[in-house]
Amino acid sequence: MRRCALMLAGLLLGGPVVAQDRAESMQQLLQGVQTGALTRTVENEAREQRFVAGRDQQEDLLREIEQDLAAEGERTDQLNAQFDQNESELTDLSERLRIRMGNMGELFGVVRQVAGDTQGIIDTSLVSAQIKGRSAIAGELADELAQELELPSIGDLTELYGLLLEEMAESGRVVRFDTEIVTADGRTTPAAVIRVGVFNVISGSDFLSFEPQTATLQVLARQPAGRFSSLADGLWTATTGIVPMAVDPSRGSLLGLLIQAPSLIERIQQGGLVGYVIILLGALGVLVSIERFVMLARASRGIRAQLRSDIAIDDNALGRILQVYESNSTVDSETLGLKLDEAILREAPILEKWQGWIKVLAAVAPLLGLLGTVVGMIQTFQAITLFGTGDPKLMAGGISQALVTTVLGLTVAIPLVLLHSLISGRSRTLVEILEEQSAGIIARHSGDARSGETRSR
Numbered sequence: 001m002r003r004c005a006l007m008l009a010g011l012l013l014g015g016p017v018v019a020q021d022r023a024e025s026m027q028q029l030l031q032g033v034q035t036g037a038l039t040r041t042v043e044n045e046a047r048e049q050r051f052v053a054g055r056d057q058q059e060d061l062l063r064e065i066e067q068d069l070a071a072e073g074e075r076t077d078q079l080n081a082q083f084d085q086n087e088s089e090l091t092d093l094s095e096r097l098r099i100r101m102g103n104m105g106e107l108f109g110v111v112r113q114v115a116g117d118t119q120g121i122i123d124t125s126l127v128s129a130q131i132k133g134r135s136a137i138a139g140e141l142a143d144e145l146a147q148e149l150e151l152p153s154i155g156d157l158t159e160l161y162g163l164l165l166e167e168m169a170e171s172g173r174v175v176r177f178d179t180e181i182v183t184a185d186g187r188t189t190p191a192a193v194i195r196v197g198v199f200n201v202i203s204g205s206d207f208l209s210f211e212p213q214t215a216t217l218q219v220l221a222r223q224p225a226g227r228f229s230s231l232a233d234g235l236w237t238a239t240t241g242i243v244p245m246a247v248d249p250s251r252g253s254l255l256g257l258l259i260q261a262p263s264l265i266e267r268i269q270q271g272g273l274v275g276y277v278i279i280l281l282g283a284l285g286v287l288v289s290i291e292r293f294v295m296l297a298r299a300s301r302g303i304r305a306q307l308r309s310d311i312a313i314d315d316n317a318l319g320r321i322l323q324v325y326e327s328n329s330t331v332d333s334e335t336l337g338l339k340l341d342e343a344i345l346r347e348a349p350i351l352e353k354w355q356g357w358i359k360v361l362a363a364v365a366p367l368l369g370l371l372g373t374v375v376g377m378i379q380t381f382q383a384i385t386l387f388g389t390g391d392p393k394l395m396a397g398g399i400s401q402a403l404v405t406t407v408l409g410l411t412v413a414i415p416l417v418l419l420h421s422l423i424s425g426r427s428r429t430l431v432e433i434l435e436e437q438s439a440g441i442i443a444r445h446s447g448d449a450r451s452g453e454t455r456s457r
Helices: 002-013 019-101 104-124 134-147 154-170 226-237 253-258 264-270 272-307 317-327 333-351 355-387 393-456
Strands: 174-182 188-196 200-203 206-211 216-219
Touching: 104 134, 104 154, 134 154, 188 226, 200 216, 200 226, 206 226, 206 253, 264 272, 264 393, 272 317, 272 333, 272 355, 272 393, 317 333, 317 393, 333 393, 355 393
Parallel strands: 174 216
Antiparallel strands: 174 188, 188 200, 200 206, 206 216
């Protein structure tokens, strides 16, 4: 329309034109206007039809959605009602199940506990060193029973019962089998071993320990005392019959504590310098005592031989005293008595030699033990001052020295006192024999002198 108006204004303002041309232009303009109006009318009608169709389609879709929403709402109500009904039924059934189960629930708890305990027993059992795979089976069974919410099945109970029965049966058997062991220096080597129930495993005279983490047998880096090794060796070499053997009912705990006990050499080393001095003095006292026993035994044999002989022999104390009598047989009894006493005084120190030293060593040994006790307690209190009383092992060194030196002092002193008593008694006996024989000689000499005087009168 705007275009037509502009054309029309141009015609009106354009000056003189031919009338026919003007009419044709107007006719064309009219036709163009009519044609454009018709086209726009058709387009508007088509557009309106599309709008109406879209609106109807949206209304249909809205009705369908509303119907679906209503259906879902009804279904939701039905599901909620069904859920409430199911909840009520589930509560009733759970209560009924609880009532009907009764003690079965407690049984389930006991089965779980027993399964866990069985897994721990089998993991550390010596039987697992011989029968491989038992630990895995026990672990799977314990995990399965721990995760189940229902009562255990007959199969699980049977499997658990079988594991326990196998452990009980193997605990009473002594079995020899071949396996791989780890030596004290860390090498793995094949070897034959003997399993004594669930208590001990030996290879030759060596005791072994079972490591559950690696499922291997290891030679103890430190073996127990010799009497236990001899028992193990006796079992190793035995073929039939009843053989004595030490067993560890704690499944390795007592054996672990036993091998930690210090040996005699380690006990002596705990005494320190004072302990070594005590042992040295004790050894010196024993050597002196042995020498005295040998010397007194030789002197005793010589004196006994002299008592059986009529001839004075100078290889013994009594013979030398008799030689003094024979050399002074013509003197008077008093002079002869003095000569014999002099001879006895020469022999007595030989028989009583070193006895004083033995007595001194017997007295010094416990004093040194007391000294070691004091030194050990000083070390203990120093450790307490520096580190406190939280770790008893820090005080064990000083306490060990205190006790070991005391034991060493008493151990040395008691035998030395007994040895001194025996040596002193034996030497005193020999001196008394010499004095008795000397008194007899003087008495006989006096009798002979009186008889001579009587005959001269």
